[in-house]
Each structure stands twice: as structure tokens, then as C-alpha cells.
Amino acid sequence: MLHTQAVFSLIIINKAGGLIYQREFQAGLRKLSTNDYLVLAGTFHGVHAITRSITPKIPLAPTTNSPAASPGTSTPAASSYSYPNPGASVSGLDYLESDKFRLTCFQTLTGTKFLLFTDPMTGNVETIINKIYDLYADYVMKNPFYQLEMPVRCEAFDRHLGAWLRGRT
Amino acid sequence: MTVYSFYIFDRHAECIYKRRWLPRPTSIVGKSGQTPGAAPVGLGQTVKAGDDDAKLVFGTVFSLRNMVRKLGGEEDNFVSFNTSQYKLHYYETPTNIKFVMLTDLKSPSMRIALQQIHINLFVEYVVKNPLSPVEHPGGIGVNNELFEESLEQFVQTRVLA
Amino acid sequence: MAAPPRHSSMMATNAGAPQSGANDRQQVTQQSLTPQPTQGLRVPSNRKTIYDRHLNRSRNAESSRASFAYLFGEMVTYAQRRVTGIQDLEKRLNEQGYPLGLRLLDLLFYRSTSTSSSALSSSSTSSSPPNRPLRIITLLHLIHGPLWRLLFQRSADALEHSVSPDTPNEYMITDNDPLVNTYISVPREMSMLNCAAFVAGIIEGVCDGCGFEAKVSAHNQPTEMWPSRTVFLVRFGDSVMEREKVLERNGVK
Numbered sequence: 001m002l003h004t005q006a007v008f009s010l011i012i013i014n015k016a017g018g019l020i021y022q023r024e025f026q027a028g029l030r031k032l033s034t035n036d037y038l039v040l041a042g043t044f045h046g047v048h049a050i051t052r053s054i055t056p057k058i059p060l061a062p063t064t065n066s067p068a069a070s071p072g073t074s075t076p077a078a079s080s081y082s083y084p085n086p087g088a089s090v091s092g093l094d095y096l097e098s099d100k101f102r103l104t105c106f107q108t109l110t111g112t113k114f115l116l117f118t119d120p121m122t123g124n125v126e127t128i129i130n131k132i133y134d135l136y137a138d139y140v141m142k143n144p145f146y147q148l149e150m151p152v153r154c155e156a157f158d159r160h161l162g163a164w165l166r167g168r169t
Numbered sequence: 170m171t172v173y174s175f176y177i178f179d180r181h182a183e184c185i186y187k188r189r190w191l192p193r194p195t196s197i198v199g200k201s202g203q204t205p206g207a208a209p210v211g212l213g214q215t216v217k218a219g220d221d222d223a224k225l226v227f228g229t230v231f232s233l234r235n236m237v238r239k240l241g242g243e244e245d246n247f248v249s250f251n252t253s254q255y256k257l258h259y260y261e262t263p264t265n266i267k268f269v270m271l272t273d274l275k276s277p278s279m280r281i282a283l284q285q286i287h288i289n290l291f292v293e294y295v296v297k298n299p300l301s302p303v304e305h306p307g308g309i310g311v312n313n314e315l316f317e318e319s320l321e322q323f324v325q326t327r328v329l330a
Numbered sequence: 331m332a333a334p335p336r337h338s339s340m341m342a343t344n345a346g347a348p349q350s351g352a353n354d355r356q357q358v359t360q361q362s363l364t365p366q367p368t369q370g371l372r373v374p375s376n377r378k379t380i381y382d383r384h385l386n387r388s389r390n391a392e393s394s395r396a397s398f399a400y401l402f403g404e405m406v407t408y409a410q411r412r413v414t415g416i417q418d419l420e421k422r423l424n425e426q427g428y429p430l431g432l433r434l435l436d437l438l439f440y441r442s443t444s445t446s447s448s449a450l451s452s453s454s455t456s457s458s459p460p461n462r463p464l465r466i467i468t469l470l471h472l473i474h475g476p477l478w479r480l481l482f483q484r485s486a487d488a489l490e491h492s493v494s495p496d497t498p499n500e501y502m503i504t505d506n507d508p509l510v511n512t513y514i515s516v517p518r519e520m521s522m523l524n525c526a527a528f529v530a531g532i533i534e535g536v537c538d539g540c541g542f543e544a545k546v547s548a549h550n551q552p553t554e555m556w557p558s559r560t561v562f563l564v565r566f567g568d569s570v571m572e573r574e575k576v577l578e579r580n581g582v583k
Contacts, residue, residue: 029240040236047232054225055254056173056189056271084173084254084273091253096233098248100241117240142399142513144406144525154515159557 006119007128007165008101011037012136014149015111017045021152025165029101029117044115048092048105055090057081095125104129128168135160170276172324173255176226177291177311180265184223185305186312190324230259230269248280262287282327290319385440392483399513406514406525416523420547424531431535438472438480438536463540464582466566466574470501472540473533481532482509499571501564503533506556524548526560533562543567 008028012021019041024031032040059081083090096103097120106114106129114136116129139157140146146154177186230247237247249258256276260268260283268283294316295301301310409422439462463469470489478486492500508526516523526548537544545565552559566574 030242032239036239040239043232043236047229050225050229051250051252051257054222054229054271055252084171088253094251094253096237096247096250098237098241098245100245138399139513139515142396142403143515144403144410145515145517145520153517156513156515156558 005122005168007122008117008119010117010132010161011041011115012152013041013045013113013115016149017042018149020150023158023161025162028119044105045113048107048113050092052090052092056084058084106130106133108133128165131164132161135164170328171273172276172328173271173273174222175271175320175324176223176267176269178223178227178230178267178269179305181304182227182231183306184227185308187223187308188317188320226257226269226271227267230257230267234259234261234267249278258283260284260287266291279327282323286320286323290316290323294319385437389441395509395512398509402510402525402528403513405528416520419523420527423525423527424534424546427528427531427533428535428538431532431537432539433535434477434480434532435536435539438476441480442476465577466501466542466570468583469537469540469542470503470564473536474503477533477536478505481529497565499566499568501566503562503564504551504559505529505562506559508558508560511558511560522550524550524560526562530562533564537564537566542570544570 006028007025009024010021011019014020019038022034022037092107093105095105100120102118102120102122102125104116104118104125106116108114114129114132116125116132118125118128135157136152139160140152140154143154143156146152172190174187174189176184176188179185233250234247237245246261247259249256251257251274254274256272256274258270258272258276258279260280262268266287268287270279270283272279291311294313295305295311298310298313298315301313305311405426406423409419409426413419413422463472474486474489478484486503487506488502488504490502490504492498492502494500505526508529510526510529511524514525516525530546530548534544534546537546544567547563547565549561549563550559551561
């Protein structure tokens with residue numbers, strides 16, 4: 001169970017797909033140039049939207065002969081299918097796994113995306129991401145000098161984030 | 170578990186095979202659909218609506234694979250991703266053929282399964298088939314009976330398992 | 331719902347969940363004035379306006395730290411408009427705090443007397459008149475202790491007199507982690523700025539209200555342990571220093 005708490009890095013993408021924060025915590029992934037990170041953020045933003053749009057659609061009933069199979073549907077064309085997991089809202093990529101890392105994506109209701117790169121064995125990624133969102137809400141959004149959608153340069157955010165992650169292991 | 174769809178992309182980024190399943194494992198929604206006139210009965214609508222799905226799927230896995238290589242190094246492999254609705258599994262052969270499968274969230278890792286499809290089905294019934302061309306533009310050579318049937322069988326056993 | 335806190339208690343915040351002074355609610359206003367149907371003033375359905383409440387009602391009430399952070403953030407943003415530089419911005423923040431200090435002083439005296447009287451007996455309304463600080467040290471202790479507790483629910487961290495013989499009129503009050511700066515990261519290009527200039531303004535208001543002419547400014551003095559440590563430099567005017575000498579000679583405490 002050694003090194004199973006590794007958190008490699010964090011990326012924050014604004015709602016337009018722009019990179020507004022990037023920070024490495026532990027070595028493990030290759031270092032990219034700032035430009036590469038910008039491209040990565042933009043690409044991920046697009047891919048995230050596509051992964052949402054390719055969600056499989058399950059036909060509710062055979063379209064040709066459905067006697068009273070779907071009563072009360074005002075627009076049969078639109079409601080002739082459902083999603084695999086009707087209990088949950090349709091989301092884009094939640095997490096991705098590779099041999100070397102796990103990428104967890106958390107999208108806020110306002111469209112900001114937090115991308116956390118961790119060791120594939122790291123547990124409780126959800127908790128970590130929630131805490132990061134917490135700190136973001138506190139030390140970024142409550143900072144009068146932070147301009148919305150712009151790169152995050154908040155020393156207090158960096159400090160608290162670093163301290164919390166260090167204290168966690 | 171449920172398998173929703175399965176795609177094969179060749180090294181030219183072309184979709185050479187595509188198959189979709191209804192959630193109920195017995196009924197086939199549509200086959201590759203590459204050959205005109207082969208529209209499945211009754212559910213042609215569904216297939217048409219998702220005709221360019223293959224392109225989107227390719228774009229997605231291609232971008233994610235590049236991203237994984239960039240961050241994890243050349244020897245890292247993109248394995249799968251989850252959304253709130255489905256799970257996408259990815260396997261790439263050394264010859265750059267990409268196998269993609271969309272399943273429900275309960276599915277275990279399908280990496281070995283995709284590898285088996287490559288070795289036991291694709292190589293056996295497509296590559297070794299003397300009648301099949303080297304490249305498969307438009308899916309020629311892949312959509313042969315042996316391959317399709319054994320794939321169907323393979324997925325069935327997985328689904329029931 | 332928590333009672334809308336009056337401005338004076340706005341900063342008495344705590345990390346915990348906001349608590350309305352629920353137990354205070356019982357003792358509020360027996361003297362409910364015959365309510366006049368005033369058009370301009372918003373009167374709650376129970377006819378008890380903010381003026382009908384006992385001044386001590388919000389004494390132990392807390393307001394949400396987040397609400398305060400957003401409000402103060404907007405105040406800083408507002409002050410930042412049309413300013414020419416950091417000094418100008420600090421001056422504006424100071425000016426926002428100054429009237430608050432003047433008004434807060436009355437409440438501070440009121441509460442410090444009513445506490446002592448209510449400790450003896452709740453019915454007694456006659457108590458010793460509030461002792462207005464006459465000497466600098468008394469005033470500074472008032473700021474360091476009761477004022478800080480009223481605002482931030484804790485005392486300030488240090489109180490010092492300038493060691494330099496050239497500036498005997500300078501005193502320093504230190505806060506290791508000013509509440510107003512909790513969520514604020516000052517951009518590097520404005521590193522001199524300290525938004526606690528607002529608190530400096532409050533202190534200045536309190537000093538002035540007591541009859542001590544003073545200029546108060548906030549300065550960053552970070553340490554490794556306390557990155558947002560702030561020193562409030564209080565500089566008393568010449569008239570104050572002169573009076574101080576006279577009072578000392580006469581043995582006034």
C-alpha cells in the first residue's frame with residue numbers, strides 16, 4: 001500500500017475551455033510546456049463535450065409497431081429513446097484510466113472543470129476533489145482581486161491547497 | 170453487464186467495423202452499415218441517427234490516447250473512461266488498429282476481452298482469411314460471416330457471464 | 331432565519347454556522363411602540379423593527395464568515411474603482427472603516443457597562459458611567475481587547491510601543507491573521523497593499539471618537555507561521571502627546 005496516495009497534478013479549466021490553473025504536486029507524469037497544457041485544456045474541453053454526446057441511446061420501444069407502449073408522449077420523436085442510466089443526468093467524461101495514472105474530472109454547475117491526475121491506486125479521489133473545490137470557492141472566488149475566468153494567481157489558494165495535500169498523506 | 174456498441178478503426182483512422190447491440194442481448198440493432206442497402210429492419214432510424222457516431226468515437230479516443238501518451242510517456246496506454254452513463258474501453262494493437270467498446274457502468278475491465286477479440290477473432294478470421302484484402306476500406310473483409318458470428322458469440326458469453 | 335445583523339455586529343463572525351440569537355428572542359421588546367403605519371420603513375409582520383430590539387440582542391449573534399467575505403470583497407472591489415494607486419486604495423478602505431469605528435464606540439461602551447450591570451442584577455439600569463479612556467494605554471487596551479473581541483471574537487495578538495526615541499507617539503497592534511484578509515490574496519504587483527486598512531480605519535474612528543487624534547495604517551509583517559500577519563501602526567497627534575504629559579503629571583489614570 002505504499003505510494004497509493006499520490007496526487008500528481010491539478011488543472012482547472014474555465015467554462016470556455018481556457019486553462020486557468022495548473023500545478024504539479026508530485027512527480028510521476030511528464031512535464032509539459034505551458035503551451036502544451038493550454039492545448040491539453042482546450043482539447044479536453046472539446047472531448048468532454050463529445051463524450052457526452054456519444055452516450056448510447058436506448059430505444060424505448062420498437063418504433064414501427066408500438067401499441068400504447070409509450071402513452072402520454074407528446075413528442076414521440078424526441079422521447080423515443082432513453083439513456084442507459086436514467087437515474088443520473090448525462091455527463092461527459094468522469095474519469096479516465098491509463099496504465100500510469102487516473103484522471104478524474106469534476107465539473108461544477110457553472111461549467112468550471114477540475115482535472116485531477118492521481119496514481120491509479122489512489123483512493124478517495126472524490127474527497128480530494130471536493131476539498132479542492134472547497135478551497136477554490138474560498139480562496140479564489142472570495143478574493144476581490146480575482147477576475148472571473150482569468151488565470152488563478154491566488155497565493156492563499158496555493159498555500160492552503162499545498163498544506164492540505166501535504167497533511168493528507 | 171451490457172455491451173452497447175463495438176468499433177474497430179484501422180491505422181488510417183477509418184472505421185472498418187461497427188456494431189451495436191440493444192440492451193437486451195438477443196436483438197441486434199444494426200451491423201456495420203457500411204454497405205448501402207444493408208439497413209436492418211425496423212430500427213434503421215436508430216442506426217441512421219448515430220451514423221457519424223464512429224467519427225466522434227474515433228475523435229475522442231484519438232485525442233485521449235494522445236493526451237495519455239503525452240502525460241504518461243510513450244509506453245503508457247489509455248485503458249478506459251467512465252461517464253455517468255456508460256464506460257468506454259480501448260485497446261490498441263502494435264499495428265495501430267484500435268478496438269473500442271461501449272458498455273454499461275457495471276462492466277469490469279474489458280481490456281483482456283478486446284485483446285482476445287483481436288487475437289482470436291480478428292487475426293484468425295480477418296487477417297488470416299486469404300480472401301480478405303490487406304487494408305479494409307469501407308469495412309471490406311472484416312464483415313465476413315465467421316468474424317461477425319464469432320464476435321456475436323463472444324459478446325453473448327460476456328454479457329451472460 | 332437569522333436576524334439581519336446590524337452593521338456593528340457584522341464582523342463578529344465565526345467559523346461555525348451562523349447562529350441567530352435564538353435565546354435572546356424571548357427577551358426582545360416589551361416596549362413595543364404603538365406601531366404607526368409608516369410607509370417608508372419596512373416593518374416585519376410581527377411589527378418588531380430593528381429599532382425595537384434590544385441592543386444586546388445581537389451580542390452573541392454570529393454572522394456567516396462567507397457572507398462577510400463576499401461583502402468585504404465587494405467593498406474592496408468598489409474601493410478599487412477610480413483609484414490611482416495603492417495608497418489611494420488604502421485611503422479609501424480606511425475611510426470606509428472610519429465611520430464604523432466612530433459608531434462602534436458607542437455600542438462598545440454601552441455593552442461594556444450593561445454587561446457589568448447585568449452581571450449584578452438584570453433589573454438595575456443605573457450603573458457606573460462608562461469610563462472613557464483618558465490615557466493612551468487605556469485606550470490601546472480597549473482596542474486590543476474589547477474592540478477586537480467585539481469585531482473578531484478574540485483579542486489582538488500583540489500591543490507594543492515604538493522603541494525608537496524619535497517616535498514616542500507610535501504604537502503597534504499586531505494581528506497574526508486578520509479576519510478581513512482570510513480569503514484575500516493580493517496580486518504580486520500590489521504587494522504593499524494590505525486590505526486591513528479597513529480595520530485601521532475602524533481603529534482610527536475609535537481613537538477619534540475617544541478624543542485621541544490619530545492616524546492608523548496597516549502594514550504587512552508576514553512570518554513563516556503567519557503569512558498574513560498585520561501590524562496596525564497607531565500614530566497619535568502632537569496634541570494628544572502633550573495632553574498625555576499633563577495627565578501623567580497630575581496622576582490621572
